[in-house]
Amino acid sequence: MPMISSEASLIYYPTTQAERHQWNVYDFTKSIPSGQVSTYADVCRAVGGSPRSVGNALRHNPFAPCIPCHRVIASSLYIGGFVGEWGPNSKTKTQYHRKVAILKEEGVTFTEKGFLKHKERVWRSNGLTKRK
Template identity: 55%
Template sequence: MPPERLELEKFRFMGSLSRNQDDASNRQVTVTQRNTSPSPSKIAVVATPSGTTNTGGVEPIGAQSAVDYPSDNKSRARYRTSTGKRLTPYQWKVYDYLLTIPRGRVTTYKGVAAAVGGSPRSAGTALRNNPFSPQVPCHRVIASDLFIGGFFGEWVKGNGEQPRVDQKRALLAEEGVTFDEKGYLLRRGLLL
């Protein structure tokens, strides 16, 4: 099966970049960031089986980093977050679904819940705890009223400083998804 190619924009990765090297049979998907354009804001993400590389026919420019996304039950059972916690089967379903949301499109918390089961609140909780963000693009999920919503547990609360939500807004703007000054989606056609 050819590698899945996801396009992301420049971001500050806040998660762990450690790789599990304990077991050669540990099948995981490696998500690799590669800067593929003269503009430092463009990053291509290529998902391939662990231990292989795929530049997508483009030579990387600049720094490269990777994060392992377990793709089978055995490696998922062994996976632990940076705090040592296991992810629930529901969280894995949410993260797998997020990988199907195309660049430049968004869905709602309600849409995620409808796709994988559960409630919009449980989907939001899984997104808040996403250890693979932004490679697993939780920034592409907004509120049902088309409000930008939250990011990493931070929700817009008036006109105060909101660095996480501003980061979400910047990630989406780089993908062509824009919001008005009050935080509402400008182009409804981008909603899945």
């Protein structure tokens, strides 16, 4: 059962499966509104670490879709990775299309080459920061 933190209105899950940095990434990602996306770089600016560490945390996200890792894309506005795969020609050749479909249901669309069509869909945090 999720618990609400007294420090913020973000959900914290009672588990030991994640490290502090992963929790910070999950907390931030949970705050990205439906119909919008953020970038790996924006997430790491808010919570620390590197875009790669953010991607690694999201690849191991045990709380999807409650923690909406599908809403994080590359800084180039390319759709980026999903479930540990990057692009339409990755191992299963399905996760890219799955992420496109999920985001399309939320109103976020991409070009045929996988780039965000509408830059106004990029969400910037309002001072959300990492756990202490």
